[in-house]
Amino acid sequence: MQILGSMSSRLVEVNSRIKGSVDHRRSKIEHLYSALGFGQLECLKIGAIYRLEGELSCEEIERISKEILCDSVTDSYSIDSPLPDNKTFFVDIWYKKGVTDSVGISLLKAVKDIGIQHLSGASHGERILFHRAGENNGEALEKKVIRFVSENLLNPLVQECKITGQFSQ
Amino acid sequence: MKETTPIEFTSLNEEGLLNLSKERLLSLSLPEMKAIQEYYQKISREPTDIEMETIAQTWSEHCKHKTFKGKIDYTEIRSGRHYRKVYDGLLNETVIQATQELSKRFCLSVFEDNAGIIALDKKWGVAFKVETHNHPSALEPYGGAGTGIGGVIRDILGVGLGAKPIANSDVFCVGEFGPDKNSFGSAANILPPERILTRVIDGVRDYGNRMGIPTCNGAVFFHKGYYANPLVFCGTVGLIPRDKIKKKVTSGELIVSIGGKTGRDGIHGATFSSAALEENLSSSLVQIGDAIVEKKAMEVILRAQKENLVSAITDCGAGGYSSAVGELASSSGAKVYLEKVPLKYVGLEPWEIWLSESQERMVLSLPKENLERFQEICQSEDVDCSILGEFTNTGRLELFYLGQIYCDLDLKFLHDGIPRVYKKALWREPEVEPLSVEFPHQAQTGDILKKLLAHPNIASKRWVIHQYDHEVQGRSIVKPFTGLEQSGPNDATVLKTHLDSWRGIALSNGINPLYGEIDPYWMAANNIDEALRNLVAVGGSIDACAILDNFCWGDVNDPEIMGGLVRASLACYDFSKIFGVPFISGKDSLNNTWKDREGNLFSIPATLLISAIGIIKDVRRAVTADFKGAGNWIALIGKTKEEMGGSHAAYVQGWEGGQVPKVEGKSAKNLMRTLSRAMAQGRVRSCHDLSEGGLGVTISEMCIGGGLGAKIDLSHCQVCPSQMQVPWEQLFLFSESSTRWLIELEPKKVNGVKKLFPADSFLLLGRVSKEPVLEVKSKQPLFKLKVQELKKNWESFSRSQE
Numbered sequence: 017m018q019i020l021g022s023m024s025s026r027l028v029e030v031n032s033r034i035k036g037s038v039d040h041r042r043s044k045i046e047h048l049y050s051a052l053g054f055g056q057l058e059c060l061k062i063g064a065i066y067r068l069e070g071e072l073s074c075e076e077i078e079r080i081s082k083e084i085l086c087d088s089v090t091d092s093y094s095i096d097s098p099l100p101d102n103k104t105f106f107v108d109i110w111y112k113k114g115v116t117d118s119v120g121i122s123l124l125k126a127v128k129d130i131g132i133q134h135l136s137g138a139s140h141g142e143r144i145l146f147h148r149a150g151e152n153n154g155e156a157l158e159k160k161v162i163r164f165v166s167e168n169l170l171n172p173l174v175q176e177c178k179i180t181g182q183f184s185q
Numbered sequence: 186m187k188e189t190t191p192i193e194f195t196s197l198n199e200e201g202l203l204n205l206s207k208e209r210l211l212s213l214s215l216p217e218m219k220a221i222q223e224y225y226q227k228i229s230r231e232p233t234d235i236e237m238e239t240i241a242q243t244w245s246e247h248c249k250h251k252t253f254k255g256k257i258d259y260t261e262i263r264s265g266r267h268y269r270k271v272y273d274g275l276l277n278e279t280v281i282q283a284t285q286e287l288s289k290r291f292c293l294s295v296f297e298d299n300a301g302i303i304a305l306d307k308k309w310g311v312a313f314k315v316e317t318h319n320h321p322s323a324l325e326p327y328g329g330a331g332t333g334i335g336g337v338i339r340d341i342l343g344v345g346l347g348a349k350p351i352a353n354s355d356v357f358c359v360g361e362f363g364p365d366k367n368s369f370g371s372a373a374n375i376l377p378p379e380r381i382l383t384r385v386i387d388g389v390r391d392y393g394n395r396m397g398i399p400t401c402n403g404a405v406f407f408h409k410g411y412y413a414n415p416l417v418f419c420g421t422v423g424l425i426p427r428d429k430i431k432k433k434v435t436s437g438e439l440i441v442s443i444g445g446k447t448g449r450d451g452i453h454g455a456t457f458s459s460a461a462l463e464e465n466l467s468s469s470l471v472q473i474g475d476a477i478v479e480k481k482a483m484e485v486i487l488r489a490q491k492e493n494l495v496s497a498i499t500d501c502g503a504g505g506y507s508s509a510v511g512e513l514a515s516s517s518g519a520k521v522y523l524e525k526v527p528l529k530y531v532g533l534e535p536w537e538i539w540l541s542e543s544q545e546r547m548v549l550s551l552p553k554e555n556l557e558r559f560q561e562i563c564q565s566e567d568v569d570c571s572i573l574g575e576f577t578n579t580g581r582l583e584l585f586y587l588g589q590i591y592c593d594l595d596l597k598f599l600h601d602g603i604p605r606v607y608k609k610a611l612w613r614e615p616e617v618e619p620l621s622v623e624f625p626h627q628a629q630t631g632d633i634l635k636k637l638l639a640h641p642n643i644a645s646k647r648w649v650i651h652q653y654d655h656e657v658q659g660r661s662i663v664k665p666f667t668g669l670e671q672s673g674p675n676d677a678t679v680l681k682t683h684l685d686s687w688r689g690i691a692l693s694n695g696i697n698p699l700y701g702e703i704d705p706y707w708m709a710a711n712n713i714d715e716a717l718r719n720l721v722a723v724g725g726s727i728d729a730c731a732i733l734d735n736f737c738w739g740d741v742n743d744p745e746i747m748g749g750l751v752r753a754s755l756a757c758y759d760f761s762k763i764f765g766v767p768f769i770s771g772k773d774s775l776n777n778t779w780k781d782r783e784g785n786l787f788s789i790p791a792t793l794l795i796s797a798i799g800i801i802k803d804v805r806r807a808v809t810a811d812f813k814g815a816g817n818w819i820a821l822i823g824k825t826k827e828e829m830g831g832s833h834a835a836y837v838q839g840w841e842g843g844q845v846p847k848v849e850g851k852s853a854k855n856l857m858r859t860l861s862r863a864m865a866q867g868r869v870r871s872c873h874d875l876s877e878g879g880l881g882v883t884i885s886e887m888c889i890g891g892g893l894g895a896k897i898d899l900s901h902c903q904v905c906p907s908q909m910q911v912p913w914e915q916l917f918l919f920s921e922s923s924t925r926w927l928i929e930l931e932p933k934k935v936n937g938v939k940k941l942f943p944a945d946s947f948l949l950l951g952r953v954s955k956e957p958v959l960e961v962k963s964k965q966p967l968f969k970l971k972v973q974e975l976k977k978n979w980e981s982f983s984r985s986q987e
Binding site for chain 2: 040118168
């Protein structure tokens, strides 16, 4: 069993694996971004994301992902997924610290129920993968996306976002 | 160890008192602050922070309903003459008085517990409660709505010794969609209505579905007046054995808390609910619920109820433990040790522990000898259980934290020391302008109908309903949709309550704030009429039925807005008495206002939701709204009058003036009883009430549900009064006169049913046709529209939201 040393926080991303399924939210986000005058942006996928904290082995993370986070028929998962390329970026939306994350609480309990004791914290959020679609000014894009997401896709009273990608020139 | 924090209070002047109230978000008025100051001057000490917070929460509008219980000096101006009356407790003199005077034997518990209860049969009672969760839903719609439904479910779990929730209802009032639809673009800190509604639906869906309770009745009303202050009404129905309705706290019993842990969620929720929405509100005002925790707590409560372990129970709602323990101990006393409360995280001040509105918590009074068994049940259901203290007979509320006393309050002062609120109310009889409109050419009648069908208030709510599980528990008989393709709407829900009986319940509602813009009296009358006629439309009867009131009003410090509240309350009394239908529970949410960035205060439209619950003796006699068979006759029950004021046709066409629909109480009651009788005898194949959009919309929806057409001839119809200007056909098709239904009758049953009704309230309009086309003619053809086209319009808004 491989113990992951100092790495105590892992991200598991869960997406639908049904081929041909249409997620209307993607086109709505693209439309909204454009309609509000932000420009063009391609929304590639929207999925759930889970942060697992604690000294967990790879096998344990796999087991949590397969048995708890995923419906093996309809979903696929990936652990600490990298960005597909430098034209894409993630926006992760999380509840702010102190706000009740009921899915995270249930996850913590469920993991203990299947006999894994090292999970010390769990939280649940949403991950959106964007493609920059011709927007080349990275720093301007980052600012625009943060503003767009903060004003339209999350409630700043209880949620916050983190953007991951290559934006510097 | 934490120190108590005395507040320098007894020496403050009036300005200081008001500043303190504002700084601590106490929402207390100057007379209230003075009453508290007098109390502490008398006992010669300063209050602690926890005492001030406890008093503020207990005296909040949310908990004490002080406007409805206060003195109201009401003036009505009619025909230039002034009529004045002082109400010494508006709720007691209207809504509650009607129930007392009706004195129905089937009412088992009214206005005294967390929900009203009526008799289902000799063994069972049915509890019903509808709550609002407006301001939290404006700030964080998902959490606000989820905790709204979670809270009302706990009301049902906390009624008597615990009822089993079997159905949820949801009614939402939100701003119109689209930036051009709202004139409040500069409102502060406000989410747009599109996001509010989407997340409100998500919140109700996730909580209700995860709890395993069907959400099966509701409505959505769009109006620009709800732009920054949505209304979220959540209701729950529960079943309770009749011998488990009474609760009693006895001195020496344990104060036990089960369910969720305590954090900073929702601190000041009770006081905040009556304050205007403005910028820079704290996230601690918002709660996010956890349905799974509540589901497990529910199982504990129902098992404890069966085993007779608990003496009393209530939920932690607004005000948290302060409210729950305070209520249970109101006639006894309590000692609470706050360090026993399980916390989500460290660092909470004692007053925060006491006031927190963290969700999924219930407080019980438990005889000591039952503790062991109760703890076993909690353990088996994986539910946290904490003994917080015990009930006493001292008449005092004593709170301790790590050995130090933090609060020592006289419960009599806490519950009865609040000064009476005094408000002025004014009502001016509106001058009714005749309907001023160049009626469109008759050829445009079909276009008006299509426009009405597509209006969000009338259009299909499929995108909402399909997110809810309305089948879980397997009780549904009449569902939200009807017909072979489940595509047409029903008027109400019918549920079978037990496997071994055909008995059931029907649930319905009535709401229309557009009428309130003309006269809140007739709005209330119409809402009662609508809730009852919906119930009758599925086979219910007003003789075995009760109603609930939910008043949501704007700034009641404005005498004219307050005057509207008096008018609506008077109508509640009048029509409850006329129909013989008692109110059994209710809730008010006042001061639904918000401020824009310039500080201008806006009030929501005066809104009253009436929810009805009725007993159905045999659910096999329930009737749905979809046409059943080609060749059957279509009859209109009720009288159609020139009542276009506040109608949706006027709304979509921009017509002004006109009479608001007026309910003819006595004849309405007779029509409802007669129709119920005909339906109980199995004479009616389908039935649908006429409401928003009138006859045109109703017949379209019946065609959509049945996948059949209809041929309608209006040439023998009349609009009352008969001196109406032409084209009266449009008035006939779109008037919203009250107490009307369309019914479908097999040819052989037409004469028999016709004889039951007065001649002026039964009109054969035409027949159901096999070809799916709605064809309406008068002396000349008016329009001919394919049902598919009607359906496309009716479903267009829902499709845009899916």
